Amino acid sequence: SYALTQPPSVSVAPGKTARITCGGNYIGTKNVHWYQQKPGQAPVLVMFYDSDRPTGIPERFSGSKSENTATLTISGVEAGDEADYYCQVWDSSTDHYVFGTGTKVTVL
Amino acid sequence: EVQLVESGGGLVKPGGSLRLSCAASGFTFSNAWMGWVRQAPGKGLEWVGRIKSRSDGGTRDSAAPVKGRFTISRDDSKNMLYLQMNSLKTEDTAVYYCTTYYSSAFDSWGQGTLVTVSS
Numbered sequence: 622s623y624a625l626t627q628p629p630s631v632s633v634a635p636g637k638t639a640r641i642t643c644g645g646n647y648i649g650t651k652n653v654h655w656y657q658q659k660p661g662q663a664p665v666l667v668m669f670y671d672s673d674r675p676t677g678i679p680e681r682f683s684g685s686k687s688e689n690t691a692t693l694t695i696s697g698v699e700a701g702d703e704a705d706y707y708c709q710v711w712d713s714s715t716d717h718y719v720f721g722t723g724t725k726v727t728v729l
Numbered sequence: 730e731v732q733l734v735e736s737g738g739g740l741v742k743p744g745g746s747l748r749l750s751c752a753a754s755g756f757t758f759s760n761a762w763m764g765w766v767r768q769a770p771g772k773g774l775e776w777v778g779r780i781k782s783r784s785d786g787g788t789r790d791s792a793a794p795v796k797g798r799f800t801i802s803r804d805d806s807k808n809m810l811y812l813q814m815n816s817l818k819t820e821d822t823a824v825y826y827c828t829t830y831y832s833s834a835f836d837s838w839g840q841g842t843l844v845t846v847s848s
Contacts, residue, residue: 622793654834656774663826663838664766664774675836707774711833716790718776718833720766 623712625721632727633698641724643691643708651710653691655684659704667706668693695726703728731755731837733827738842745817749842751810751827756837759783759805762830765812767823768841775823777812779830795821817846 625645633639643653655668666675671691672684681696695702708721737749753763764779778791780801789801800813810827824841 652833656835658774663840664835665838666831666834666836669831669834669836709774709834717792718764718779718835720774720776723773 622715622717623710623719625708625710625719627706627708627721627724629722630725630727632729633695634729635700636697639695639698639702639726641693641695641706641708641726643693643721644689645691645710645719645721646689648691648710649686649688651712653684653686654709655693656707656709657702657704658707664707698726698728700728702726731829733829733837733839735825735827735839735842738825738844740845740847741817742848743817743819743846745846746813746815747817747844749812749814749825749827749844751812751839753808753810753827753829756829758803758808763801763803763810764828764830764835765801765810766826766828766835766838767821768826769820769823772823777825780810814844817844819846822846 653671656664657667658664667678668684671686683694685692706724732754734752741747762781765777778801780789798816802811824843826841827839828835829837
């Protein structure tokens with residue numbers, strides 16, 4: 622089955638840039654979506670179709686993708702960005718949905 | 730404003746059954762694809778299943794770990810989504826989230842309901 626791999630953790634100082642990667646075979650051919658989940662809360666969609674931001678998501682959040690890696694970039698990181706982040710794709714071969722392993726972003 | 734409110738979670742013994750409900754408002758429910766995502770304690774997100782809108786065939790599908798045990802259904806007249814869970818296992822212990830779909834993304838989420846399977 623299709624799998625998405627993320628680094629378990631990323632640490633970043635306030636005001637700096639955090640980059641969260643999501644690896645998967647031929648991920649460049651798939652639409653990648655990203656979710657932010659703060660402790661005790663439901664996930665929130667922060668990026669869809671690789672690089673589109675939903676209404677209300679700050680411009681500090683951006684997305685990109687290459688052949689085998691998708692990246693969520695948070696510029697000018699703030700304390701409130703501390704959360705778990707998950708990537709997600711739809712696997713057309715199974716018509717199922719797959720989440721990445723998740724990355725905990727810590728703001729130092 | 731989209732609102733999704735789950736209910737029906739609780740403690741159940743292995744082998745038991747439980748039905749989760751999700752009350753939806755703030756959008757045209759009958760046109761929406763709906764689904765469930767779960768999260769075991771301290772773990773990541775896991776897709777459970779999806780049901781399409783009636784106009785798109787109303788078909789449903791579910792992930793391999795729950796296939797044959799869990800059934801998703803909907804009542805468009807009541808704006809309700811359901812998850813019937815049978816033959817529950819300890820590994821089904823999780824917070825279950827009701828979600829809406831925007832194409833292949835999950836764009837709205839409920840607050841979740843906790844299901845604990847334990848003897």
